[in-house]
Amino acid sequence: MTVLLDIRALRGGYGRTEVLRGVDLQVGAGEMVALLGSNGAGKSTLNKMVCGLCPAWSGTVRFDGRDLSGAHYREVVKAGLIQVPEGRKVFPNLSVLENLELGSFTRARERRALNLERVFAIFPRLKERRDQHAGTMSGGEQQMLAIGRGLMAEPVLLILDEPSLGLSPLLVEEMFSLIRQLREDGLAVLLVEQNVGQSLEIADRAYVLENGSVRFSGEPQALLATDELRRAYLGL
Incomplete structure (x- = not known):
């Protein structure tokens, strides 16, 4: 496996509170990796440190x-490490088209038109609503828009932070079908999710964070075969 994202001994937190305690995590080219854990385990902090939104205390992040x-x-972002944030974070007073165009502000601007057509092919609903204000769209449509905006930057690796949060069961199925398609298209994905069952169905490997440390890493089948982990960390 060619390692694309290589996180080693990452430590950090806020003020004097340590959140991450020496985390190691790798994502290979074209690989789907699930990052699981309860609220407060450190998943969002890890995302912020990897994406340059929060400084780490120590450790290394190598990408490509x-x-x-x-x-x-x-x-x-210029390196191609793109995050679709939790809560979608679309610009409500801008149109669908304007939100998408902002995705290519830093990277792939010269191929904006080509990538826009690609996003519209993946999300026909966005094409239908290209002139609609993002704030008037449903939660599922806004999540499509957030992912489409990320794809406009031609990611080498896409971090999806809780993409199914707040969606109806039917839309959750639709969202995971889309994520599976992205993986089949060869895009490397780090999937941060509370929906454990669906995540493990499509992941090549999984990590479980507990109190800022990696409690488990390996193939989903191995995780599901471990009764203690299944009960204590996954609620299965």
């Missing part, structure tokens, strides 16, 4: 052969 430890978030 480059050392991004301590890099500004713009440099992270």
